[in-house]
Amino acid sequence: MIKTPLLTTLVVNTPSGPVPGRPTIRDVPSEDSPSQDAPHSEAGRMGGMSRREPAGCPCGLPAPYRDCCGRFHRGEGAAPTAELLMRSRFAAFSVGDEAYLLRTWHPATRPASVGLDRKVRWVRLEVLETARGTVLHTDGTVRFRAHYVERGREGTMEEHSRFVRLDGRWVYEGALGPAAL
Ligand SMILES: [Zn+2]
Secondary structure (H helix, E strand, O other): OOOOOOOOHHHHOOOOOOOOOOHHHHHOOOOOOHHHHOOOHHHHHHOOOOOOOOOOOOOOOOOOOOOOHHHHHOOOOOOOOHHHHHHHHHHHHHHOOHHHHHHOEOOOOOOOOOOOOOOEEEEEEEEEEEEEOOOOOOEEEEEEEEEEEEOOEEEEEEEEEEEEEEOOEEEEEEEOOOOOO
């Protein structure tokens, strides 16, 4: 069983019961090699050919992945707020970018590996509440609900995450209390 705090922790639990797959889950990018192949930015323009092109970024923002969280995953910039870091980490789960998840994890709480479960597809994120975490702060929290599909079944998990700024960059520190489904 997976024991990492963010997102993967509760996958093993049965959340709200099986729900018939909805068309929206097909909007999720299913790239086989996300971060490494990201630099050729024209790849995203090829939507409609062999692979499905989502309307926006997996994090839920309207910009295309390559212009949104893809920039952070490629190391072309750092998320300026705790919420954007949280979104970019969800997007990293969605595209399978473990390296990004690890380097945006506080060293004190970072696991040796994330152990991404390929059977789980992270399909949608809802940011429910944010506190502090702006460009003016050095800490902040984000409460979110993440939607996933595992073996054709939809589920959700919620977490209230704490983020801190370390050497100028936001990192994920951990969850505040037990997550509630
Ligand atoms: Zn994004």
